[in-house]
Ligand code: FES
């Protein structure tokens with residue numbers, strides 16, 4: 460019997476057992492088994508717009524804690540590099556800047572914006588130097604429109620995670636979406652990252668938890684589509700034809716009142732498309748019972764902001780936080796170990812748990 464088993468038949472399945480959300484050992488294990496092996500969101504190309512822009516960041520700070528940098532080199536190529544000097548391990552770039560080379564301020568080692576070693580003082584006598592190992596490691600970069608993703612361990616193609624979403628929204632003018640820092644936020648939530656995600660993956664709780672959202676979304680028409688292997692889509696149908704997408708005839712939803720497309724990509728990314736634009740939510744684990752959720756907003760049509768399913772997102776977030784923090788307290792109980800799924804309303808959560816089990820059982 461595998462360690463985590465979630466029956467593929469949802470009508471028979473039990474939810475993942477609570478040790479997944481409470482055990483520090485399991486939390487540590489997720490780091491390499493899930494997060495190091497999957498694609499992670501960096502941000503959008505606005506971070507390094509001009510040639511020579513350098514942007515250091517920590518991938519999943521307080522968890523993977525990998526120091527990386529994004530650089531736009533002289534040929535306008537984007538590179539994701541290790542930000543750790545190959546001499547004695549200093550961080551090469553300590554702030555965002557514009558430069559044509561990267562110079563480590565500890566002992567002066569110089570690298571190109573593609574990570575190639577260029578020079579090093581006092582190293583003439585060193586044998587077999589430099590070698591490949593003296594370059595900054597270059598990581599895989601996946602770019603979808605203006606959004607950038609990387610992975611520490613590129614064992615899966617980006618396609619298996621993103622393809623279905625990319626096809627579904629290919630009619631939208633994504634290149635016109637503009638990052639709006641004033642609408643972007645960070646929330647610290649006292650719950651395990653997976654509890655936050657699995658709450659997102661079902662609309663079942665909307666009438667119970669989100670009274671206001673429930674007045675604009677038609678709960679009876681709410682749908683979940685699973686994409687295999689690693690993503691899914693929930694569609695929020697609007698109750699009226701106001702504040703909906705103006706869909707082209709090529710869209711599978713043409714003729715319907717769509718208020719929101721909620722795409723999820725394993726393990727921790729949500730892409731919520733509203734008639735006003737896109738809210739990307741990234742759930743970053745910080746402790747076994749805590750996570751940091753970052754909202755990045757990209758506006759397409761300003762006039763549609765604050766309307767329909769795409770309005771009041773902060774209030775919806777507060778309602779979700781309250782419930783998932785309660786669940787984190789609940790699953791510590793001696794009297795609860797797992798639950799069951801609604802066949803009609805919890806397919807997304809079941810699909811997520813199946814993927815978790817698959818990664819953890821490896
Ligand atoms: S650590 Fe970078 S030059 Fe020494």
Ligand SMILES: [Fe+2]
Pocket residue numbers: 658659664665668669775779
């Ligand atoms: Fe919710």
